[in-house]
Amino acid sequence: MIQKNSPSPIYHQLEEEIKGAIQSLELVPGEMIPSEKEYTEKYGISRMTVRQAISNLVNGGYLYRKRGKGTFVAQQKLEQPLQGLTSFSEDMISRGLKPSTGVISFTEVNADHELAAKLEVEEGTSIFELERVRLADQLPMAYERLYISKDLAPDLTEEIAVSSIHDYVEKNFGLQIEHGRQVIEAAIAQKKEAEMLEVAEGSPLLLIERRFILDTNRPLGVVRSVYRADRYKCRINLERISSAMKNRIPLLNNNSKNNLSG
Numbered sequence: 402m403i404q405k406n407s408p409s410p411i412y413h414q415l416e417e418e419i420k421g422a423i424q425s426l427e428l429v430p431g432e433m434i435p436s437e438k439e440y441t442e443k444y445g446i447s448r449m450t451v452r453q454a455i456s457n458l459v460n461g462g463y464l465y466r467k468r469g470k471g472t473f474v475a476q477q478k479l480e481q482p483l484q485g486l487t488s489f490s491e492d493m494i495s496r497g498l499k500p501s502t503g504v505i506s507f508t509e510v511n512a513d514h515e516l517a518a519k520l521e522v523e524e525g526t527s528i529f530e531l532e533r534v535r536l537a538d539q540l541p542m543a544y545e546r547l548y549i550s551k552d553l554a555p556d557l558t559e560e561i562a563v564s565s566i567h568d569y570v571e572k573n574f575g576l577q578i579e580h581g582r583q584v585i586e587a588a589i590a591q592k593k594e595a596e597m598l599e600v601a602e603g604s605p606l607l608l609i610e611r612r613f614i615l616d617t618n619r620p621l622g623v624v625r626s627v628y629r630a631d632r633y634k635c636r637i638n639l640e641r642i643s644s645a646m647k648n649r650i651p652l653l654n655n656n657s658k659n660n661l662s663g
Contacts, residue, residue: 415444415446502562507559510548543598554621
């Protein structure tokens with residue numbers, strides 16, 4: 402309930418009220434919320450206050466507007482923990498969502514200089530290139546290009562690529578993925594990315610490039626994924642570093658991103 406004598410601003414209280422309704426599923430994704438007039442009459446507050454609260458929730462990704470129709474509850478973003486190494490399929494299953502994959506293309510290509518360095522193979526080596534869309538409960542979440550060393554997974558096919566390649570490689574070739582290295586950047590949707598992810602060109606995206614390293618310290622593959630920023634967010638837990646420890650950690654320079662990604 403709104404408490405007008407509270408030190409908390411009324412618009413903030415209304416924001417929390419609407420968030421609570423979303424979290425308790427009183428308001429569900431895709432449902433239209435009450436109008437500004439209804440909130441004004443229900444709580445006895447000004448329309449300007451209601452408008453500010455709703456605008457803040459739109460900017461925060463909790464709501465979205467449809468011109469001429471109203472304001473609706475947005476699909477809540479999935480969190481991607483930055484610690485640990487899991488596949489997309491494992492991640493979605495752990496959230497109670499059904500993962501699926503739409504394969505766009507599966508071909509053999511010759512590794513250019515950049516890919517050869519990241520996969521630690523000779524330039525011109527034949528590698529697999531997989532282009533696919535990753536979905537959760539039939540909603541597109543990510544569009545990605547995966548490059549994998551052919552000699553490490555010689556029997557890889559398009560049919561296999563529909564499922565989790567990580568599981569396939571570990572179960573069939575006795576390889577163990579030990580760790581990964583990744584870089585996260587902000588990006589905007591180009592024409593093809595927008596088409597694959599069902600967003601407008603220029604929409605914000607999260608670009609994640611990840612290398613998968615085997616227990617032999619050899620890279621298995623590298624994947625470049627773009628995620629819908631309206632459906633995905635990243636989370637990392639931070640621990641305070643003591644002054645003594647800070648002196649032992651080298652500062653990141655402009656080349657650090659390249660070191661991490663390749």
